[in-house]
Amino acid sequence: MAMPSPQLPKPSRGWWASSRIVGIGSHLSLGLTTAPMLSSAHMRRAVVLAGLLVALATAAAAQSRPLAVRLAIHTSLMGAPDVIAVRQGYFKQEGLDVEWRRFALGKEGRDAMIAGAIDLNATAPTPFLIGLDKGVPYVAIGVNSLFCGSNHLVVLKSSDINTVAQLKGKRIGLPKGTITEFIFVSKVAPAHGLKASDFQIANIPDAKDRVPSMVAKAVDMAALGDPFVAIAEHEGLIRPLEDFCRYDVMPFMLTATNRIVQENPASVVAYLRGWLRAVRLLKEEPEKAAQVYLDDLKTLGREVPLSVLDRALRRMRWEPEITPTMDRYLVDMARDMLAAASGDRIRAMPDLARGVNKDLLRKATASR
Secondary structure, three states: OOOOOOOOOOOOOOHHHHHHHHHHHHHHHHHHHHOOOOOHHHHHHHHHHHHHHHHHHHHHHHHHOOOEEEEEEEOOHHHHHHHHHHHOOHHHHOOOEEEEEEEOOHHHHHHHHHOOOOOEEEEOHHHHHHHHHOOOOEEEEEEEEEOHHHEEEEEEOOOOOOOHHHHOOOEEEEOOOOHHHHHHHHHHHHHOOOOHHHOEEEEOOOHHHHHHHHHOOOOOEEEEEOOHHHHHHHOOOEEEEEEOOOOOOOEEEEEEEHHHHHHOHHHHHHHHHHHHHHHHHHHHOHHHHHHHHHHHHHHOOOOOOHHHHHHHHOOOEOOOOOOHHHHHHHHHHHHHHHHOOOOOOOOOOOOHHHHEOOHHHHHHHHOO
């Protein structure tokens, strides 16, 4: 159940903007009315002042636009910074009004973007690149997280399966059309001597449905992310076999629609400032961050000891900057998807120079 969005007072229409415009406007008017003919020097001054007037008026209009975003929050740990920022009031303190909804998959948030219902979303590189390939008008503005350490291949505690190699002739439950499926099929299975034809994939989009599917014997193994791994392991239901870090760092990208980037970039910067504060809390005060996140889980009826959730959160890596290494990762992933025989394929190499915007995060970091 989503918490109500904070009702914030609308930002002031900019008392400095109006006062400076009035001052400049009066000065310009005085110059034009007191001289019957303008010298070239006066004319240049008038043109400069007129240009300044237009610039300030534009700035005033931008300042008067309310700071507001529609945010997708992931139900797995990738959504932890957003949950913390909402509950701690970080967005509110940045003057940002946030309307938010929970999504179980990043690609579901992406699809909500396409439908015009969401401005900001975190998603993995595979759905992100597929979106670029299909012309979705959005950009990556940062790295939400690297989540390979919190994404596990698990079996029931009572299962006789001890390695992925034993999946031959069996079924695995995971979300199709995601980076988890792509990395499992292209890297994990081959590393264990398996071909795609050796096992079946059951599409189970929502992580909370995968453990019950194993209990019901619908699948023999599942790919599962935290906090669901931590909760199910604590309850004695599952046994993790391995995480994904041996195969891929599994980044999650922060994305924003072109529309909000162009029409209300200040809102995106305000979001990033609040989000970065939550990331800092996760890094510097992990137990406090875990408690805030646990309080949110309790509203959803999910109980887990704080120490268990704290350990799960520490498996995440929070590295917000889109570095040259991440640039190369996206290029390599796009090439792999271009060469893929089936599944998560793209038709052509996307223009990542246009699909990535690093300026907004720089501004947010500089203004902290």
